[in-house]
Amino acid sequence: MELQSLIDQPGKLPTIPKVAQQLIASFSSEDASVNEIASQLTADPALSAKLLRLANSAYFHVSRTIGTVESALQMLGFVMVRNLVLGNSVAAAFKNTKGIDLPQFWRYNLYTACAARWLAHRAEVNGDLVFTLGLMHGIGQLQMHAVIPHEMALLDQQLHVLAVGRAALEKNKLGFHHLQVSAELARVWNFPQSLIDALTHVAEPLSAEEFSEAAALVHLGAWRAKAEVLGLSAEEQQASYPEQVAQRLGLDPAWVNFEALAEADPDSPAMPPMAQLTEGLEAMFE
Structure with missing residues (x-):
């Protein structure tokens, strides 16, 4: 294909x-x-x-x-x-896309965008543009479910659509993954080449010929969003944490807390709970 x-x-x-x-x-x-x-x-x-x-x-x-x-x-x-x-x-x-839990999907995309923007401010990167990438990075999943629903249904049975290893599974079975599809949609919609390139490298930011901080930040934001939306345990979070990406960005390791926080501590370097970090923006997808 x-x-x-x-x-x-x-x-x-x-x-x-x-x-x-x-x-x-x-x-x-x-x-x-x-x-x-x-x-x-x-x-x-x-x-x-x-x-x-x-x-x-x-x-x-x-x-x-x-x-x-x-x-x-x-x-x-x-x-x-x-x-x-x-x-x-x-x-x-994409409001009529079948075969995928749309409320969960858009919550994940919003969490990714907000988490990546929060991290961007600490990495001194343009947070608003990172937010754009976060919102756009997952839409290839919707296009794939709309155009090849049978193939996607088979993959969905093997691994959750938001699971950490999903892009690798898609690449193995189909020859490409949803982030590449997202980049192609961005190309069709005439997004600037810099954003298209960043979307292409979100799945594996360290393998790009030219390192993109924006792609790496969205990669980390997506990991944080998956942990929240899929309810990963502290052990599962630690096992899947993209530590090398965080190190490449020079982020303070204390930004991540593998145990859910009951409430935000303004004096803590850890990221606030996702519900607080995204409060009010859920209306974007209603």
């Missing part, structure tokens, strides 16, 4: 709204018109309402109520507003 066959099938390629396409184009545009994007978002009442709900969520800790799209752009920044709209648009594009 060829990877490209998952993309080159009429009617099987998900489409995203025009405003989301323009937001993607803004990645590589030095003169993106924020006012024009704000106008287009405002023209979509449902999308505007969702954006404002997200902007006022506990995740951003804003000091005053954000009541307009323009205020959201001012308070959160263009990149994060773009992330919120892209996340919602991509989720809507």
